[in-house]
Amino acid sequence: MVPRKLVSQLKPFSRPHTVRSIWELAITLVPFFGVVSAMLAAINAGYLIALALAPLAGLLLLRIFIIQHDCGHDAFLSRRSGNDWIGRALGVLTFTPYDCWRRSHTLHHASTGNLDARGYGDVDTLTLREFQSRSRLGRLGYRLYRHPAVLLGIGPAYLFLLRHRLPIGLMRAGVRYWVSAIATNLAIAAMMGGLILLVGWGTTLLVVIPTLLIAASTGVYLFYIQHQFETAHWDKATAWSFHDAALYGSTHLDLPQPLRWFTANIGVHHVHHLASRIPFYRLQEVLNAYPDLRHLNRFTFAQMIRPLALTLWDEDRRRLISFREAAAVA
DSSP states (O other), rough: OOHHHHHHGGGGGGOOOOHHHHHHHHHHHHHHHHHHHHHHHHHHGGGHHHTTTTHHHHHHHHHHHHHHHHTTTOOOOSSHHHEEEEEHHHHHHHHHHHHHHOOOOOHHHHTTTBBSOOOSSSSOOOOOHHHHHHHHHHHHHHHHHHHHHHHIHHHHHHHHHHGGGGGTTTTTTOHHHHHHHHHHHHHHHHHHHHHHHHHHHHHHHHHHHHHHHHHHHHHHHHHHHHSSSOOOOOOOOOOOOOOHHHHHHHOEEETTHHHHTTTTTOOOOHHHHTTTTOOOGGGGHHHHGGGGGGTTEEGEEEESSSSGGEEEEETTEEEEHHHHHHHHOO
């Protein structure tokens, strides 16, 4: 399988179908607003009843984010302006300034697997040598950062509630990113203010925050496993190839239904990174047309936990290893 050749073969799948796209948006937004409304109404009957609906609302919000993600790749509608304005509107629901996120995510796609271009939209990853060269305090900091409680709990909360409020990392890149962040913040404030006037502070926060954090933590975990696995593909810039890193450095997370629907096929991530303009609802068509791609870097739902223990890239053995393995090497 030659990645560069495969890109040209996948071009026919890159055409979005407008009616299908609008339908996918509708069958996501209508249930989401319905579930959130039910949660707001259920508060009076007891918070536990409303909280029981939070995972469903969170998964629907995750799907909204992935549709926003497709807009950022110009993969949802045929026109750039349509993608951008839908993406900006959805960014209010996901607490994500669309233009800032789009820029950061574009850099992530352009540098995935490049050891000399880390730091854009990635989970920070050190090589074994880099980790060993750090001070004791530096190693402790990295250990804490890579702990699942931080990666999947504190980290997502910080990212979506605080970091997205300012264009951190893009402050010198242009005024448009400030406009994106401030406009999104004002729209979020208006949305939250309306809810507070309608149902009160307590009810608003008890519904919005759990829903957002469930979506954020699930999304970060999906993002983590898409590139953090034992046989991932990392190289120095001199040996790095965009096409090889895209296909071989991304996983195929083969989820069962209905999780595949809620995650909008984002698990077919190796294909997405190789040809990012393919709409999410056409990724399964690619797997049907090219069956070999089904088995490349495939992970099942039951195999999703182990990669959390992998934390360092061993350049000599060309694989991701755990802190325990790193200690044994040392």
